[in-house]
Amino acid sequence: MAGIIRLYRRATAAVLLCVGVLAVLVAAHVVWVRAAEDAYETRVAGQKTDDDGTDDKAKAEAEATKRYERGNEHGRSGSTTVRIVRNSGAGGIVWRATARHRVKMRADDPLAEDLRSERVSLDDWIPFFFDFMSTGRHAPCAGSAFEPDADGGGVEQDGPNMSVYAVGESAASWRGAGTGCTTSLQVTVKDGELGKNAMYDQWTLTIDAPRYIAVGIDGGTVLRQTARRAELLLPARNGVTIHLRIAGSTETPERTNGVALASVLQNDKSTWREATALLVAVLAVTRFWVLPSLRSWAPPVTQVRWSAAAAVAGVLTAATLAYALETSSNAFGPRWVYGGNGMPLVAWWWVLLPFLVGVFLIRATTDRPPGTQDLLILALVPGIGPLVAVIVMMTAGSMVMPLMLVIASGAAAALLAWALLGGALGRAGKRWAATAVTGFWLLAVTLGPGTGLVDDLGTLADWTTVNGIVGACLGWGWPAVLWPVLISLGWGRRAYAHVLMAWVVLAAAPQLSDPPYYWYQQTQTSWAIGIYSTFAANRPLVALQTVVIVSALLFLSHHGRTRGEWPPHFRAVVVGLGIAAVATTVTQVGLSLFDDNLERRGRYLAVVVAAAGFAALLPPAAGKRAIRLHAVTPRAHTRRMHALLKDQTLAASRREFLSASQMALANGDLTARQWSARWRALGAQDRAPRHSAELRLAALGSSGGRDAWRNGRAAGILLTAVSLPWLLYTLPPLLSDSYSNGDLIGVWTYALRWLLYGFIYGYAYSWLRGGSPLGKAMCLLGVVLPAELFQLFYRDLAPGDFGILTLLTTGDCLAAFLVLGLYWEARLVRAAGLRWGQIRNFRSLSAVAVPATTVLVAVATALATAMVGVWVSPDTGPVSDVPNGQPSATAPQAPEP
Numbered sequence: 079m080a081g082i083i084r085l086y087r088r089a090t091a092a093v094l095l096c097v098g099v100l101a102v103l104v105a106a107h108v109v110w111v112r113a114a115e116d117a118y119e120t121r122v123a124g125q126k127t128d129d130d131g132t133d134d135k136a137k138a139e140a141e142a143t144k145r146y147e148r149g150n151e152h153g154r155s156g157s158t159t160v161r162i163v164r165n166s167g168a169g170g171i172v173w174r175a176t177a178r179h180r181v182k183m184r185a186d187d188p189l190a191e192d193l194r195s196e197r198v199s200l201d202d203w204i205p206f207f208f209d210f211m212s213t214g215r216h217a218p219c220a221g222s223a224f225e226p227d228a229d230g231g232g233v234e235q236d237g238p239n240m241s242v243y244a245v246g247e248s249a250a251s252w253r254g255a256g257t258g259c260t261t262s263l264q265v266t267v268k269d270g271e272l273g274k275n276a277m278y279d280q281w282t283l284t285i286d287a288p289r290y291i292a293v294g295i296d297g298g299t300v301l302r303q304t305a306r307r308a309e310l311l312l313p314a315r316n317g318v319t320i321h322l323r324i325a326g327s328t329e330t331p332e333r334t335n336g337v338a339l340a341s342v343l344q345n346d347k348s349t350w351r352e353a354t355a356l357l358v359a360v361l362a363v364t365r366f367w368v369l370p371s372l373r374s375w376a377p378p379v380t381q382v383r384w385s386a387a388a389a390v391a392g393v394l395t396a397a398t399l400a401y402a403l404e405t406s407s408n409a410f411g412p413r414w415v416y417g418g419n420g421m422p423l424v425a426w427w428w429v430l431l432p433f434l435v436g437v438f439l440i441r442a443t444t445d446r447p448p449g450t451q452d453l454l455i456l457a458l459v460p461g462i463g464p465l466v467a468v469i470v471m472m473t474a475g476s477m478v479m480p481l482m483l484v485i486a487s488g489a490a491a492a493l494l495a496w497a498l499l500g501g502a503l504g505r506a507g508k509r510w511a512a513t514a515v516t517g518f519w520l521l522a523v524t525l526g527p528g529t530g531l532v533d534d535l536g537t538l539a540d541w542t543t544v545n546g547i548v549g550a551c552l553g554w555g556w557p558a559v560l561w562p563v564l565i566s567l568g569w570g571r572r573a574y575a576h577v578l579m580a581w582v583v584l585a586a587a588p589q590l591s592d593p594p595y596y597w598y599q600q601t602q603t604s605w606a607i608g609i610y611s612t613f614a615a616n617r618p619l620v621a622l623q624t625v626v627i628v629s630a631l632l633f634l635s636h637h638g639r640t641r642g643e644w645p646p647h648f649r650a651v652v653v654g655l656g657i658a659a660v661a662t663t664v665t666q667v668g669l670s671l672f673d674d675n676l677e678r679r680g681r682y683l684a685v686v687v688a689a690a691g692f693a694a695l696l697p698p699a700a701g702k703r704a705i706r707l708h709a710v711t712p713r714a715h716t717r718r719m720h721a722l723l724k725d726q727t728l729a730a731s732r733r734e735f736l737s738a739s740q741m742a743l744a745n746g747d748l749t750a751r752q753w754s755a756r757w758r759a760l761g762a763q764d765r766a767p768r769h770s771a772e773l774r775l776a777a778l779g780s781s782g783g784r785d786a787w788r789n790g791r792a793a794g795i796l797l798t799a800v801s802l803p804w805l806l807y808t809l810p811p812l813l814s815d816s817y818s819n820g821d822l823i824g825v826w827t828y829a830l831r832w833l834l835y836g837f838i839y840g841y842a843y844s845w846l847r848g849g850s851p852l853g854k855a856m857c858l859l860g861v862v863l864p865a866e867l868f869q870l871f872y873r874d875l876a877p878g879d880f881g882i883l884t885l886l887t888t889g890d891c892l893a894a895f896l897v898l899g900l901y902w903e904a905r906l907v908r909a910a911g912l913r914w915g916q917i918r919n920f921r922s923l924s925a926v927a928v929p930a931t932t933v934l935v936a937v938a939t940a941l942a943t944a945m946v947g948v949w950v951s952p953d954t955g956p957v958s959d960v961p962n963g964q965p966s967a968t969a970p971q972a973p974e975p
Contacts, residue, residue, distance in 0.1 A: 091502040092503060095494065095502065098494075099490075099494065099521075102486075102487070102490045103521050103525050104525075105486075106483055106486070106522050106525055107421070107525040107526060107529060109479060109482070109483050110479075110526040110527060113471060113480055114471070114529070114531060116479070153182075153183070154181065154184070154187060154189070154277070154278050154279060155279050155282075156179065156180060156181040156204075156205070156281045156282070157179075157180050157281065157282040158177055158178065158179050158180075158204075158282070158283050159177070159178045159180075159284040159285075160175055160176070160177045160263065160284065160285045160286065161175070161176050161177075161287075162174070162175045162285070162286070163176075172251055174249065175210065175224070175249065175250045175251070176247065176248075176249045177208070177224055177247065177248045177249070177250075178247050179204060179248070180243060180244070180245050181243065181244040181245075181278075182241055182242075182243055183242045183243075183244065184241065184242070185238065185239050185240065185241065185242055187242065189203065189244075190233065190235075190242040190244065193233050193244045194233045194242075199226070200244050200245075200246035201248065205267060205268050205271030205281055205312075206265050206266055206268060206281070206312065206317065207265075207268070208224060208263060208264060208266070209224060209250065209263075209264055210250055210263055210264070224249065224250045226247070226248045233245075262320060263285065263319070263320040264319055265297075265312065265317045265318040265319070265320070267312055267314065267315060267317050269315070272312060272314045273314035276314070280311060280312075281312045282301070282309060282310070282312070283298070283309070283310055283312055284308070284309045284310075285307065286306070286307050287306050287307070295308055295319075295320055295321075296318065296319040296320075296321070297313060297317060297318035297319060298311060298313055298318040299311040299313070308320070343871050343872070348679075349672045350672075351679060352672050352677050352678065352679045352682070353400055353404065353672045355679040355682035355683055355686075356396075356399060356403070356678070358683075359682040359683070359685040359686050359689075360392060360395050360399065361392060361396060362686045362690060363392075363685065363689045364388065364389065364391075364392030364395075365392075365689070366653070366690055366692075367650070367654055367657055367689055368388050368392060369385055369388055369389065370649075370650060370653075370693070370698075371647070371653075371654065372385055372388045372438075373385060374650045375438075375442040375647055375650070376442065377445070384438070387434075391434065394426055394431075395427065395431065398423040398426045398427060399423065399669070401423070402419050402420050402422070402423040402611035402615055403611055403669060403670070403671050404419075404671075404672055419611055420608055420609045420610055420611035420612075420613065420614035420615075421525060421608040421609065423615060424524060424528070424552065424608070424609050424614045425521055425524045425525055425528075427614065427615070427618055428524070428552050428553060428555055428614070428617070428618055429520050429552060430517060430520060430521060431555070432555030432556045432558065432559050432618075433456055433516075433517060433520060433555060435559050436448075436452075436456045436555075436559050436561065437456070437513055439559065439562035439563065439566075440562045443565070447510055448512075452562070453513065453516050455558060455577070456555075456558050456561065457516045457519070459551050459554040459558075459581070460520055460523070460524070460528075460551050460552050460554045461516070461519055461523055462551075463547065463548065463550070463551025464523050464524070464527040464528040464548045464552065466527075466544060466547055466548060466551075467480075467527040467528075467530065467531055467544055467545075467548050468481070468484055468527050470531065470541065470544050483526050483527075484526075487519065487523070487526065490522070491515050491518055491519050491522070494514065494515055494518055495512075495515045498510075498514060498515070499511050524552060527548065528548055528552055529608045530545045530549075530608060530609070542593055543590075543593075545593040546589050546590040546593035549589035549590075549593055549609070550585055550586040550589040553581070553584070553585030553586065553617065553618065553621065554581055554585060555618070556584070556585075556625050557577055557584050557585060557621055557625065558577055558581070559625050559629070560576065560577050560628070560629060561573055563633065564576060564632070567632060567633065567636045568636075580621075580624075580625070580628075584620060584621040584624055584625075585621055588617065588620075589617070612668070612669065612670060612671060615669040619664070619665045619668065619669070620665055623658055623662060626654060626658045627655065627658050627659075627830075627834070630651050630652075630654055630655040630658070631655075633651055634651060634652075634655075634786070634787065634790070634841060635787055638785060638786035638787040638790070639785050639788075640785060641784065641785040642709040642781075643708075643709070643785075643786075644705065644708060644786060649696050649698065649701070649845070652692070652838055652841065652842050653692045653693055653696060655834060655837075655838060656688060656691075656692035656695075656834070656838055656861075657688045657689050657692060658834075659830075659831045659834035659838075660684055660831070660865045661685050661688070662828040662830075662831050663681045663684055663685075664678065664681045664682070664685060665828070666828045677872040679871065679872045680868045680869055680870060680871030683868045683871070684864075684865040684868040684869050685865075687861065687864045687865045688861065688865050691860070691861030691865065692838075694861075695847055695857060695858065695861055696842060696845050696847075697847065700845060701845065704844045704845035707780040707781065707844040708780065708781045708786070708844040708845075710780040710781065710782075710783060711783055712782075713783075714783070715777075715780055715783045715906075715909060715910055716909075716910040716911060718777040719906070719907065719909075719910030719912060719917075720910065721773060721777065722773055722777040722778070722917065723917060725761075725773055728761045731760050732757070732760050732761075735757070735760060739753055739756075771849065775849050777906075777910075778849075778851055778906055779844060779849065779850070780844060780906075781843060782905065782906045782910075783909060784909070786840075786841045787841070789840035789841060789843055790836075790837040790838070790839075790840040790841030791837070791840070792840055792905070793836040793837060793840025793841075793843075793898065793902065794833045794834070794835075794836035795836070796836060796898060796901055797832050797835055797836030797839070797894060797895075797898055798832050798833045798836060800893070800894045800898070801832040801890065801894050803890075804886075804890040804894075805829055805832070807886075832894070835858070836898065838858070839854070839855065839858055839898060839902075846858065850903065851899045851900070851902035851903040851906065852896070852899035852900065852903060853899075854899065854902075855895045855896065855899030856895065856899065859891060859892065859895040862891060862895070863888065863891045866887050866891060867884065867887060867888070870883050870884060870887065903918065
């Protein structure tokens with residue numbers, strides 16, 4: 079009974095502490111944002127006082143308008159022709175609309191004089207606003223505003239008294255093109271710009287679209303209309319809406335089931351499905367990698383606690399990502415909270431989660447909670463660096479609120495330490511008091527000063543630099559995870575310099591070059607401040623991926639250079655390395671809002687496949703046998719390979735004896751007793767098929783007497799060399815789209831993917847599923863190929879491009895892993911001093927089939943690529959207008975008598 083009461087008290091104390099901590103964190107965020115708002119308004123008011131109150135540009139525009147509109151009739155008219163084209167390529171479908179404006183004026187028109195002298199721009203005097211707006215269910219054709227083209231304009235005049243023509247161009251482009259996608263061209267006429275005594279007498283709008291866009295018009299006076307072209311006169315007021323329905327290939331009667339399936343796999347836009355795919359990916363990584371790793375590393379006494387903590391961490395990661403990316407709106411909670419929906423993700427994804435990972439690694443490698451030095455390494459930079467914003471705000475005149483916030487947060491941290499050290503949570507609370515207080519302080523600083531300063535309107539230029547410093551300090555978390563890894567590997571003081579270098583490259587440089595903060599006014603009484611949600615989600619990705627890959631390789635290198643030994647917790651590290659290799663596809667493009675048209679669903683599903691596939695590729699039940707095979711010495715490997723050669727030789731001799739002895743038995747040259755004696759001499763009685771299979775596994779399933787690091791290095795280099803043509807085909811477009819240091823790191827990590835696949839094959843060879851080198855390579859292919867193919871889904875690729883990429887990816891993966899399996903078989907045979915042909919008889923049809931298949935696959939892929947490109951690709955050329963005098967394609971034909 080006393081134990082139950084004690085447990086109840088501790089549970090109550092834990093709940094009260096959590097509620098108190100949450101209340102303090104919300105209060106810290108609200109106080110900071112209100113102080114930042116006050117500083118912003120003070121600065122804006124000071125700028126208005128220093129300004130003379132005149133707006134020269136607005137005044138000049140008003141005077142020019144009066145001069146241009148003088149008189150009743152100007153003889154000034156204009157026209158705009160909008161041409162819409164569709165471009166498709168490896169990057170997906172892109173729509174481009176080009177608007178060409180043409181204004182006719184008299185020779186003495188003041189507007190013509192100003193346009194010729196470039197005192198004004200024609201784009202500023204277009205009498206309407208226009209842009210494309212999506213009206214589809216899932217916004218697959220996200221709209222785009224027209225942007226002027228500086229090189230597409232000019233003034234034309236044939237003679238001194240001839241009319242003057244001013245020409246200008248603007249363009250808009252957008253991704254997307256799902257079948258059935260609906261968008262509209264919104265044209266809003268400016269007040270007083272068209273009509274009698276206005277800027278222009280009239281304005282004609284013409285829209286010209288490809289054959290697969292149907293046009294519908296709402297508003298204006300239609301002058302001409304065909305199936306794909308319309309010309310109308312803009313009204314003096316209101317505006318015009320032109321509806322465009324992208325029918326894609328649905329109008330092509332030759333459409334096949336394959337094209338329909340490709341269209342579904344590319345253009346099935348769905349916000350909730352993309353969100354579900356991301357959540358499933360996070361939970362799959364938690365289920366198949368994080369939880370088994372914790373059970374492997376955590377002490378037996380606390381395995382349940384650590385597993386529960388890992389499950390909660392996985393759910394929190396999925397929840398904060400989903401909340402930050404579910405919408406482009408920045409409102410967070412009630413208006414008095416003033417928050418942005420990216421800040422909860424920053425607090426967890428940037429700061430607290432890497433801190434907890436570092437704490438666990440220290441506990442797992444040292445069997446104790448983190449000490450003072452460990453906590454300083456993990457938390458000093460993100461815990462102290464953001465206070466720079468407090469100093470800057472205090473120097474700007476806001477003395478009370480920032481200082482009180484820091485004092486109150488420190489008092490709350492002291493109160494939490496007092497409660498834990500006083501036994502509120504028992505002995506565990508006392509042991510982990512310093513860690514808990516450090517985590518609380520990190521959250522308070524992140525949600526307070528870490529929210530940033532106001533710099534949206536450029537009111538104080540140096541505040542942008544301060545925000546960059548704050549963001550760089552908050553990005554310390556994932557690079558600092560290298561600290562416990564390097565210390566456990568015996569790096570000593572060198573670990574400090576390497577952690578600092580990793581932080582500079584992975585976090586500080588990107589944050590300082592492009593501070594991710596914003597200041598946004600939601601309504602008149604509601605503000606949002608902080609880091610935008612996509613920045614909050616994407617900035618740690620490169621650092622997290624790099625830290626995982628580097629830590630895994632350092633760990634495997636340190637413990638894998640002794641022959642016959644694998645490092646402890648080897649399976650967990652290899653599975654994590656495989657997931658990180660596939661996850662480079664997400665890092666390379668980044669996470670996006672769920673209501674954006676740039677879907678990542680296929681890439682998220684690839685991570686799910688990788689998490690489940692690599693966990694199944696190394697079954698825990700096969701661990702003991704794999705360790706025995708890996709520990710085989712070179713002498714034992716040679717003995718087993720020679721035994722396999724003897725077994726295969728006897729089996730081939732028995733087959734020869736069976737075919738040769740038939741005639742001898744029939745002629746009486748060989749008696750039945752002699753035949754039985756010879757058959758037994760060839761080992762037929764004691765050579766069951768199961769024995770041969772086990773002997774083959776023992777000979778071809780071991781590491782060949784070599785250490786794991788050497789095997790992994792050899793396989794990685796080979797697979798990289800084999801996949802080099804594929805990298806040369808896929809890497810240049812990625813490099814052309816990368817601008818920042820973080821993007822380049824993500825791209826080059828993507829280039830290392832095949833190296834990691836090969837390294838996993840060689841390092842973990844004895845543990846992989848399969849009974850032979852070729853079988854193990856095919857099992858690895860069974861994980862890699864689906865992951866590579868899923869990355870091609872939902873990318874707005876045309877059916878022809880999707881078919882080509884699918885065939886190329888499949889052929890490349892199959893050929894690469896076939897070569898890897900055959901090479902590894904030859905490598906094991908040569909390690910025993912034999913020739914490859916002694917084990918694989920190339921005179922046998924079955925032995926030749928595999929190499930021949932490699933060549934056939936490559937040839938078939940090339941031919942199929944050429945055929946699919948011609949057969950499936952839709953015709954994107956425009957269709958000519960219906961000739962005058964003939965009925966429109968959309969008008970019903972009159973029945974003949």
